Amino acid sequence: MPQPVGSVLRDRFDELVTASLKSVQVVTHRQFALDDIALETEPLRSHGGHRPVEGEDTPGAEASLRLFSEAVGLSRVG
Numbered sequence: 001m002p003q004p005v006g007s008v009l010r011d012r013f014d015e016l017v018t019a020s021l022k023s024v025q026v027v028t029h030r031q032f033a034l035d036d037i038a039l040e041t042e043p044l045r046s047h048g049g050h051r052p053v054e055g056e057d058t059p060g061a062e063a064s065l066r067l068f069s070e071a072v073g074l075s076r077v078g
Helices: 010-041 061-071
Strands: none
Touching: 010 061
16 A cells, blocks of 8 residues: 555655646746846846946846836835
8 A cells, every 4th residue: 555645645745746846847947037037127237237327317237126026026025
């Protein structure tokens, strides 16, 4: 008789692990896609580029990326 893992049998546990691994792959792929899109709005700058450039009205990279994350509903609170 198959051994249970938690409250499911081992076969079902293995199925759940396989499905979860596929979900993790999808989430990881989507995270990288979002990162690529966000970086298109704010390409890499020279050292210190996260701060606004003196004499320019454009926000620094940190402010631009925060605005992007808020617009897509992924901003960090706290």
